[in-house]
Every structure is written in structure tokens, then in C-alpha cells.
Amino acid sequence: MQPVTLTRYLVEEQRAGRIGAELRQTISVVMRACTSISVAVSKGALGGVLGEAGTGNVQGEAQKKLDVISNDILLEANAWGGHLAACASEEMDHAVPVPDEYPKGDFLLLFDPLDGSSNIDVNVSVGTIFSVLRCPEGHRETPTDADFLQPGRQQVAAGYCIYGPQTMLVLTIGHGTHGFTLDREQGVFVLTQRDMRIPASTQEFAVNMSNQRHWEPQMQAYVGDLLAGKEGARGKDFNMRWIASMVADVHRILTRGGIFIYPWDRKDPDKAGKLRLMYEANPMGLLVEQAGGLASTGRARILDLQPEHLHQRVPVFLGSKDEVEAAEAYHAKTGA
Secondary structure, X not given: OOOOEHHXXXXXXXXXXXXXXXXXXXXXXXXXXHHHHHHHHHHHHHHOOOOEEEEEOOOOOEEEHHHHHHHHHHHHHHHOOOOEEEEEEOOOOOOEEOOOOOOOOOEEEEEEEEEOHHHHHHOOOEEEEEEEEEOOOOOOOOOOHHHHOOOHHHOOEEEEEEEOOOEEEEEEOOOOEEEEEEEOOOOEEEEEEOOOOOOOOOOEEEOOHHHHHHEOHHHHHHHHHHHHHHHOOOXXXXXXXXXXXXXXXXXXXXXXXXXXXXXXXXXXXXXXXXXXXXXXXXXXXXXXHHOOOEEEOOOOEHHHOOOOOOOOEEOEEEEOHHHHHHHHHHHOOOOO
């Protein structure tokens, strides 16, 4: 039996009436760009791509060379295809419309070109996260930042590529979450995990414990009960895992369950959270919910949030449904 490639999968979805030709082609272009990024990442020191770029992004964070390279690859790949009106990147201040010399399309693309880039130099898995929205009617010729400010439920596609021992694409077009593995010899993505499902309950959590002293009381109480194990209020032992690469942590959860947490903390009280709503929380939230999990800020569903600006940050709790709901119950308490 012939393997199902990404191209075949997308054509079948188009024939079933779940996507149009333009969205199919948009996803295909993003995947070709991710294949190029995978090659650059795999070269490491041999390709001269490790280390700092000597620049900063819009959030004031130091950029790695591969941050800049990945951002450029995605912009260039998507500029001329005729499927997009504009792109927005975690690495850029504002959205970038498709140049006037190229045809415009009906979609908007957002991406974190290289999530987890602080791990590049130590050879830990990193990835590209992306989200696709429809451009508001009548705005395709002159799109602005405001056109991107749509709740996560309006995403028409979302996914990530993880660059690890294998390069994998995890994708949703709103009909389940599916995993594709890059066949490096053939240069194609092959469907290897159809309808990924996150177990409803779990005994595994991922959180940066070094920030514990900065957490609010509700979060302290929640993690305290996780750490108390069988003798505590939860009545079972939990294991902790933390890779510090959201793509890698979420990929583990999609594969075997768990909860990923990046809560609000007092270390930087002016920021509502660490992770970006548009580039990280929304696309990962859609992938997780399409796999039977939940995505929350601890107090509200991530996919229901009305974005206020392109680089908005939010707290993130996502993964196994029962555990996300348990975390929400702690955060609903007052005076904890």
C-alpha cells in the first residue's frame, strides 16, 4: 500500500470539501519552507548557523542566527505564491503585506519561525509554529495588523514542524490533528499518525519550576498538590518533564498526554504571561483541542480570547482535558 503523503492528504481533504485549493497550496508552501529550515538546523556548526545574530526582536530578546534565517526563509517562500495577503512573525514589529508586484490571496499567515531557539546551540529539538487565518473581505490589497486580530477559533489551519531526531509536521485544518514525518530521501512528508488523541487524564506535567517563587497563590497551591503525590489532595504521584522548547513539550503531550504550563508570574508583572497568543498559544491550542485536549489561560479558554495586539502574551495551560480543568478549578478559587 502506497504511503499517504502530505500532498495526497491535502488533495483528499480538498476533494472532500474541507479545504479549498488556495489553503492547500498555502500549507504546501509553508511545508517546503520548513523543509529548508530543517536542512539549515541539521547542519549546525557545519553550516555556520549557530550562535547569536547580534540583533534583537520586537520583544527585546536576542536573536539567534537561525531565528533570522528561518524568518527569511518563510517570508521569501510565501511572498510570491498568490495565496496570502500578508505575513506576521514573532520576530517582526508589524505584519508584512505581500509585495505589490505579486498577486494577493485570501489568507493571513502567522509564524514563530524557530520556537525554542535558546536550545539551538545545545542540540535540543526546536521547531516552527504557524497559524492561518482568513483575510477580512475587502482587505486583501491593503492588510494591516488589525486584520490578524481574530480569536483562535477562527484559524483555518495551524501546525508546527519539530526538528529533532526526525522532522515531523503536526497539522490541523479543523478536522483532527495529524502527524507527518519527513522522508529525507524522498523530500516528502508522509502521514504517520492519523487522528492523534491526548488521553483525558495524566500523571505528567511540564512547568519551569525555577519560577515557582514568582507564582500567584492559586498556582502555588496547584503545583504543591501535584508534588505532594499520593499523600496529597490529588491522591496520585505526578512526574515532571521540562524541555524549555514549547514545540518539544507540546509534541510529547500530543504523543502520550500531560499538561504544559506557563503561568503568569510576578517576575515581570506588566506582562500577562510569557507566551505569545497569536504565534504560540492559539495554534498550539487548536492542535491540542482538535486532539481532544483543552487550552486555557487558567481562567478562560485560549481560543475564545479576542486578541488586542499582534504580540500579546497570555498564561498557558494546555494538554489533557481533565488536568487542565483541574488547574482551572484551582485558579477559580479566591484567597488561595
